[in-house]
Amino acid sequence: MAETPAADDFLPFDPAQARIGQLLFYDKILSGNRNISCGTCHHHDLGGTDRLSLGIGEGGAGIGPDRTAGEGDDRIRKRIPRNAPALWNLGHKDIRVLFHDGRLEVSELYGNGFDSPAEEWLPQGLNSILAAQALFPMTAQFEMAGNPRENEIAGAVHDRIDAAWPILAKRVRTIPEYGEMFVAAFPGVDSADEVTIVEIANAIAAFIGAEWQSFDSPYDAFVTAGTPLPADAERGRLLFFGRAGCAECHSGPLFTDHQFHAMGLPAFGPGRTRRFDPTPRDVGRMGATDDLEDAYKFRTPSLRNVALTAPYGHNGAYPDLPGIIAHMADPRAARARWQREMARLPRADWLAASDFVIASDRFEMARQAAAVPADAVPLSSNDIAAIEAFLRALTGASALSTPMGRPDSVPSGLPVD
Template identity: 45%
Template structure:
């Protein structure tokens, strides 16, 4: 039996592959996890206490029912009601501005190789900085994070349209508006005091962190460290059929054909490389831009120039981070602005980005609050020209059967255990606020 299996394996690993397959994922790729810390983070992740108006939790946009994202093109945070594609703008409290990018999935972010966050990588590990990080906050950034993932968590709570809400409505948003972020009375401190005032949280923080003797010692870095450990533990994903294959089981049928294309002539693994199908780098792939775009307060446009906004380097125009493809069949809509709602169509368009920009079908967008202006970029030949010009990817021609095989391979990256999560959704959270 053993010999037969080895023979099959040899056939799989040599036929058609011009790039080698990644090694199987092992425990040492991940930082160790303290389970009590993860359990504390689980409660915080689902608790709307971290939002200014106590209405939005991390899970409002990163929910296990939607593969740790939210199932819509562009998220609605503060000012929204409901979950996933049913989420609607609250007519009595509409958001002041909309969120410009698609909520990414959170799989494997506890793996040590994930040191760059966000679609444009604006948060990055950098040992040469005093805080160990490069971020939009720079000098104002707090220190004491256990990981980049923990530092990431400091941002959504400050964003008016994600979690903070309007300065007219609550103390946290007012502090943000007045530029009071760190330090006593700053936005992070106000949120920490809220959490510390809940006796169940105070007791749990004391039990988990040796440096915490009483509620006054709870800082936002403790909150964010717990959240990070929870995400790392909950959504580690390395038990998909593809992982089983890397550990010795055969992958058969179209998924195997697709794998051979992916790691061979289709060239996908040039960028989607390594154990998690990402090089963690930035590439302009001409993915359609919909929604409000990313602009500064004084600007008036709907563009999102991606990595260029971080580096100012024209080689980075319209470049976005290569996403990991773990569970990708479940994480739609796809693309940094969620413009695609069909995975096969995404792959077809991705093979020839420039040609596909012109034929993009906008009727597919899933976002309840869409406005005509959200297609401003796609309606402007100059804007489309600029996105197309940035693309350096040579078109790859595949037939429909080959595209279907690639999609079958992408489905072999679906990992039911990770989609369910290890701790799951808590029955209730210590603040007593409703779950999303």
């Protein structure tokens, strides 16, 4: 049986810094064209995600299923290649690796505390892996930075990944309200002109780490106080920890082993391509390690509040819990049954021809199929329904009423999604 977290299991964060982070999280000032924020794709109203299979980043408008892909010269050039990950419990002390492919890890490899895409150029002084993570969407062309020659942020990133962060920091600290808040909340910052991207990232980390804590679900009450689960959820619990084998990977207090597994989700979208590889595929963990043994493996997600964070899988292939449960039980059979209509992709006619083009590459499909586990667990429709009921019992009682929520306005004066 998985344990249940306690307050002491989470990194401590300063409330005043978290308040700054709340504002920055929803402030489009951190994007190249000032038109998208962290909250656009990780919105409070949507359980901290965007409820899309593959998101619409820089150039889009609106949030969630209603987000549009833009028009004319401002329309998006590419879908975000992976599903927006949930934010729940990322401040837990067990979290030492982030992103679907684990390309950010706690490590002293580069002398700055992390093994990351920024290598030795990641700045010193970040307070957690959450802070390090916050820096990368700002530098991603299709997420927040924008296209080359479009703005100074995109141009700086083109020179070197760390060249954009000082420009963003100046944008923030020259707004008087932000400058005053940083001086008040951060020891060692005596004037606004001392605010760097490190303080900005640390503030965002404080917000995410404090805001999205959740361990007050019916399951937690079952573990800590013996409060019985509903009958269907109890049956699902027994299956989850027993015959269905879910707990082999979804273990521990966060229901994840923090490891990487190839589960053969159907491939679609632009892929997370590498510069030397033009094929629109996503090789998962191998993209970070260059180890063939890691091909098509992705990080085991936490299942806490999973009922709030559909669609499911690294690319959001399944729109509901029964679909992803059935896939995990028998990946090969589910992969064969999957239909394109199951993907939640906002309309973008100019991308339609490439959305599913990878499926026509028979060699790539064969490689992916070879990585899919052959073992299957026979589950009836009643079994799947029971496991779904158990997963819904992992939803925190306070999950929809987080401490701070979405701000009505931000110091930059830009609109809040």
